[in-house]
């Protein structure tokens with residue numbers, strides 16, 4: 653396993669490599685039902701989305717901003733880990749809503765540190781010191797709902813629920829139904845709901861890493877799911893497109909629209925935001 657690497661390539665065209673992370677096995681994360689899950693850490697990271705000079709300029713800017721005001725909230729990452737994180741987001745990462753508990757005592761919050769582990773298992777990570785991680789660990793089961801593109805703003809609006817023990821479901825700006833097996837409340841707009849049973853939990857640095865078995869998957873509607881990508885990859889995409897300038901404006905406007913619920917003062921954080929549907933152009 654000494655020379656393993658993860659390559660991120662174009663799907664079509666010349667299938668160029670856009671990024672590559674060299675991998676180093678770190679620990680056996682868990683042995684579950686005769687399966688062994690191995691966790692890797694980066695040993696190298698290359699990003700080919702931007703020319704080298706622009707990439708270096710961005711890294712310098714990042715480092716300067718970091719030095720001016722530390723916005724990492726206590727999460728320590730090396731320069732290599734940061735760069736590997738940027739490469740990981742070349743592949744669109746779904747942002748999903750996690751529901752836990754019941755209507756009387758439960759919560760719903762966004763999550764994007766997650767991925768399929770194969771063999772019917774899914775891995776995800778939640779910050780150890782936020783209440784959400786403890787809730788999930790104690791409940792031992794969750795429902796994971798996909799977000800349609802048009803509901804992306806909700807992910808940011810619900811982010812503060814990571815710090816809450818439970819929520820008032822009647823205050824949510826959308827209707828809910830219950831998941832098929834565990835009867836956990838989930839949004840009615842979900843295109844896909846997966847119900848998961850937690851099989852292993854392990855503290856890794858600032859986060860708790862969960863391995864969960866997919867008990868059931870319900871698909872209700874087809875359509876694009878809300879995902880996020882890194883800005884370097886977005887720059888690469890836009891360079892390929894004719895009229896990239898207009899596309900950039902649209903994507904920046906869409907991003908600002910979705911995140912408008914995020915940076916609000918404490919006093920207004922829990923005031924529900926009126927959802928305005930995105931117009932067709934922004935909704936792509």
Ligand SMILES: Cc1cc2nc3c(=O)[nH]c(=O)nc-3n(C[C@H](O)[C@H](O)[C@H](O)COP(=O)(O)O)c2cc1C
Nearest residue numbers: 725747762763764765777778779807808811812814
């Ligand atoms: C789109 C989105 C995805 C998130 N995904 C995760 C996640 O996978 N794991 C996690 O621990 N926190 C996740 N969070 C929570 C934030 O990292 C943060 O802890 C939370 O919003 C609480 O805000 P605060 O850290 O500013 O207090 C996510 C937040 C957003 C907006």
